[in-house]
Each structure stands twice: as structure tokens, then as C-alpha cells.
Amino acid sequence: MVASKKRQLKETLLAYLFLLPSLIVLGIFVFWPVGFSFVLSFFKWDFRNMKTPYFNGLANYKQIFEFNYPPKYSFFEGFVYSLGYVALTLLIVITIYSFITFLRKGNKLLFLNLFAIVFYFSIFSFLNSITSLIIAVILWALLIFNFYEKGQMKYFKSHIWINMALILVIYVLIETGMAGDKSFFAFFIDAKDKNLFFKALSNTFYYVFLSVPITLILSLGVAVLLNSNIRFKIFFRTAYFIPFVTSVVAVSLVWKWIFNDEFGLLNYILSWFNVAPIRWLKDEKWTIPTIAIVSIWKQLGYNSIIFLAGLQNIDKFYYEAAEVDGANSWHKFSKITWPLLSPTTFFLLIVSIIGAFKVFAQIYVLYDGLPGPYNNSGLTMVYYVFDLFYRQQRMGIASAAAYLLFAIILIFTAIQFKVGSKVVEYVS
Structure with missing residues (x-):
């Protein structure tokens, strides 16, 4: 011993x-x-x-977090109203499932939910922040009661991704249709032009939500094609992977020429389809999409190779068994390929979101060291930290901003791990 x-x-x-x-x-x-x-x-x-x-x-x-001049609406009021909108959104989704349960075996809570929704809509214009908070608490109590209703969660959890998309769509509809100026997002939109941190944060979120899903979807499509029986597979794998190993500065310089509104290749190709020239590098609304295009093109090859490795690790036995049962291509993809690719997708999602939050070089090169053409339209979190540290030489505030970015990334990663532990399928 x-x-x-x-x-x-x-x-x-x-x-x-x-x-x-x-x-x-x-x-x-x-x-x-x-x-x-x-x-x-x-x-x-x-x-x-x-x-x-x-x-x-x-x-x-x-x-x-200080504002250059006071925002129109308070953070507390917007936050409280947003709690009410979130509760109302989830109540609507739960009511949909209550209706399904009602058609099958009856559900007495369906009418209670409908009454709560109608009641909230009818008194919405008369609410203040305190009454909104009270009603939000009541709606949350209804939700919790519904979640524990027998058979209610079964339908909700069985299609979790569809439900998340449904919640997002309904919430956006409520925000745009009802909220007006009474929401956290209204406060955020009002505040981002009065505080550079909120501006950088909103631009970064816009970039993340625009670039990451598109990159993953395109990468999965390319990986599926490369995994099929096509000619010149080695050539295509190399061609897709080369942008990833190329310097981001070199890539951005090439795309800077492609985006030129007068002599650029992209506008020349669009002219074939009678599309008017787009001022990619001079129009504020195209700043984040322009940066996203460059990042998607550069990251596509890496994600495709990782997806391809995941596809090749799936045992052919599953597909052969599915063919015996008469499954078509869509059934094999949705029931075999996609579930067994969940660990690979989970890894790429985490890596992609962390990388997207750190975007900087593309902005610096495309816009000659400026955060966009004007109005700080390309100001992201890393550029915000860079400007504080390098140009303004305010090292203390720059360090504080960097740790706020670290906290945001940490929260997103923790949420992904929490959700991933329930939906990712590992096959030994």
C-alpha cells in the first residue's frame, strides 16, 4: 500500500x-x-x-452605466413591464397547450387562462409599474400551477425547440403590438444612443444573433453535402477550410474591396439581378450585416469540418435500419442525423457564441480603425474596451468593461450548459 x-x-x-x-x-x-x-x-x-x-x-x-443625458423612461419601469410581457407570453403558450389538452380530455384551467389573458389585455392601458408587477406575479402563479398540472408538461417538453421559437415569436408580437414605450427593450433602445456601453452591447447582441445561427445552418448544409457521394470532395473541403486559417486582417482587406459600393465585386454581381448598388461600408444599417458576412465566410469552413467529423462518427447501422423501415431522407435526417449531431452542435454553439462576442479585427480593418461609418454603428464590446484602454487610456474603466463582457459570456455559457444537459444526446 x-x-x-x-x-x-x-x-x-x-x-x-x-x-x-x-x-x-x-x-x-x-x-x-x-x-x-x-x-x-x-x-x-x-x-x-x-x-x-x-x-x-x-x-x-x-x-x-452613466448616461450622457437622462433616458426618457426608467429602467425599473421598463423591467417591471417586461416581466408582465414575459408572463403573458408564457401564459399564451401554456393556454395553447391547455386547449390541446382540453380537446383530448378536458382541462378546467383553459378557461382560467383565457380569462387572465383577456383581463390583462383589457386593463393594459390603465396599468402603472406597481399594478403591472402585481399582475405579473398573479400570471406567474397561474403558470406555476399549470406547469404542475398533470399531463401539461408532457406536450410542452416533447417539442422544446418549437416551443422556444413560439415563445420568441409571441413575445416579439406583444412587444411590437402592445408595449410601445413601456418595456425594457424600449428603455434599452432609448438608452443605447445615450450611453456607449449600451450601444456596444446592443450591437454585439445584434451581431451574435445574426451571425451564429446562419453560420451553423450553412455549415451543417455544407457538411451534409461533403459527406455525400460527390466528386472532388477533398478539393471542396480544402477550399472551405482555407478562409479559416487565413489571417483575419487579410480576409477583411479582401472583403473591403468586395464591399466597395462603386467598384466592388458584390455590387457588380447584384447588378445582374437589377439590384441597386448597396453602400455596404457607408450606410449605418448595413454595418453589422457587413461584419457578419465576413465572419460567416471565415468561420464556415471550420464549423463544416467539425460537423463533417460528427457525421462520419454516426454508425451506418442506424440509416440501414431506417431504410428497412421505409424512412425517407427527411426522416433519417430529423430522427437520426440531427439528434446524434447534438453534441457536435452543442460544442460549436458554445465556441461560436464566445467567438462572436469577441469580434474586433473585422471592424477595425473594414472601417479603417473606426467603429463603423458613423453614429458608432459598428461599436462592439471588444472595440469599446479597446477604445477605452488604447485611445482614451482609461485603463481602470477598460478593465471594468472587460469584466462585464466576461460576466455576459459566462452567463450565456452557463445557460447553454444548463439547457444542453437536458437536450443533448450522447451515444456511447
């Missing part, structure tokens, strides 16, 4: 000795800067206090 413990201790020490060079490099270039920047976020350290930084607590974090 003693000899076994000594051998185990020796092997452990030997392993750490092999890891020591890597740990030293990581400590100098990763762990130390991360820890130092966290401490720095609580100090007043800028151009004026370069030699004598002093501790100022949470002042840097508070300063980030």
Missing part, C-alpha cells in the same frame, strides 16, 4: 514537472494579466493618474 502511494505521488510530481513550462507561460501571459486587470478595475488609473493610481471601489463600474 505504501509503495503504491509512493509510486502514485512520483507519477503525479513527474506529470506536473512536464506541465511546469506550460503553467509558467500561462501564468505570465494569461493568469497574471487576468488577475491584475480584475484588481485594476477597482482603481482610478488613467492618463492623469498614470503614476499614482488610487482605489475608487465600484466607481468604474458605475461610470460605465
